[in-house]
Amino acid sequence: MFQPKKYQKKSPSYIFDFIQAHPFATFVINGKELLATHIPVLVKGTPEKFLLYGHIAKANEQYDLIEDELEALLIFQGPHSYISSSWYREKDISTWDYSAVHVNVKLKIQSPEELVDSLEKLVEHFEKEEENPLLYRDIPKKMIEDHLPLIKGFWMEPFKVQGIAKLHQGFHSEDVEAITKNLEKKENSLASELSKHIKKEHDTRY
Template sequence: MFQPDKYKKKDRQYIFDFIKAHPFATFVIKGKELLATHIPILIKGDPHKFMLYGHIAQANEQYPHLEDGLEGILIFHGAQAYVSSSWYKEVNISTWDYSAVHVNVKLKLQSREELVQSLKELVWHFEKEQKDPIYYEDLPQEMIDDHLPLITGFWCEPIKVQAIAKLHQGFEKDDIQSVTRHLEERGDALSSELSKNIKKEHGTGN
């Protein structure tokens, strides 16, 4: 990952919380060519020692290449948006603000029992806030039995972790206020979230 020093995020708590908040990741491995899939990835452990895990369909072109010890990269994406130079007090260059975490990992395939437990945790994680949640245990057993043979789960042991948050560090207060205001005026969720991230980075409140 290209990481200018002023944008690097080294705090392990920040990285841990970022992954938890942005679980839909890009999973990249090397087969006959570079292969990528977009999947939910969960994290367990603590900021200083954690494990990641997920699963893919066996119909996925990545599946034949999965094996213990295979290296891959998980990319977790935060809010991002274009920032126009017209928003600055003085003439400057347009840019793009964003945040992301890259985790280089080694894979270990899950047993059927581990996969079932992982699926229970995955469904619980995303269903628990629903008004009428349907948990893994609520699904018909026949549906589960039909589904399980078609997917493969895996653990992802981190071997390198990098994080970046490019949030207009080094800009003056007036420009920060202008950028965040313009982002909010766009009215879309990503721009609004990015505005919040910029304000938090610069300690300018909500």
Template sequence: MYRPPKYRKDDKEFIFSFIEENPFASFILKGERLLATHIPVLVEGNSENFRLYSHIANHNEQKTFLKDGAEALIIFHGPHAYVSSSWYKEKDISTWDYTAVHVNARIRLQTAEELETSLETMVERFERKQESPLYYKDIPELMLKEHLPLITGFWLEPFKIEGIAKLHQAYPKYDIEAVTKKLDDSGSYRDRELGAAIRKENNTD
């Protein structure tokens, strides 16, 4: 990943929290060509030592290349938005602010038991905020028996991790305030998230 020094984010707490907060990722494998799938990828462990896990459908083209020891690239995306130079006090060049984490990892296929445990954890993670959650244990047994053979679960053991946060570092305070106000007023939840990240990065909260 191209990372100018001022945008690099290698702090372990930043990386771990970012993955937890932005689990919907691009999962990339090299087959006969580069292949990508967009899936939730969850993290297990802590900021000092963690692994990732997910699953894909067996009819996915990536399944052929999903093998123990194969390398995968997982890209976690944070808030991002176009920033118009018309928002600045002086004439400048427009840009795009964003945050992301790239993880290069080795694949290890899950056992049937590991797959069920990880699915249970994943369902609980996303259902617990629902008004009437439907947990894994609530899914009819016959339905599970029919669907489990159709997917393959896997662990991802990271060996290279890179974070980036391009958030208007080194810009004048008045430009940062103008940019974040425009983002806040856009009506987009993701724009507001980015505005909050810019303020936090530049200590203008």
């Protein structure tokens, strides 16, 4: 990943929190060509030492390529938006603010028992905020039995982790204030969320 020094994020806590906050990842492996799938990925462990886990469908062209020790790249992306230079005090070049974490991993196929356990945790993670959550164990048994042979679960052990947050570091406070105000005017949830990230970056540095 291209990482100008002033935008690098190396703190294990930043990386860990970022993955938890943005769990829908781009999962990239190399077959006859580069192949990418968008999947939910959860993290297990601590900021200093963690595993990731997810699964893909049998119909996915990546399915037959998944094997132990295969290298993959996970891309987690935060909010992003175009930043107009018309918002600055002086004329400058427009840009794009964003944040992302890249994790290079080695894969290990889950056992059937590990797959069931990880699916239970995955569903619980995303259902817990629902008014009437439907947990994995509450799904009809026959449906689960039919579904399990059609997916492959795997652990992902990180061996290289990179974080970046390009949030107008080094800019004058008046420009930063103008950027956040203009982002908040947009009818766009990503722009609004990006504004919060920029404010946090300029208030507290990881």
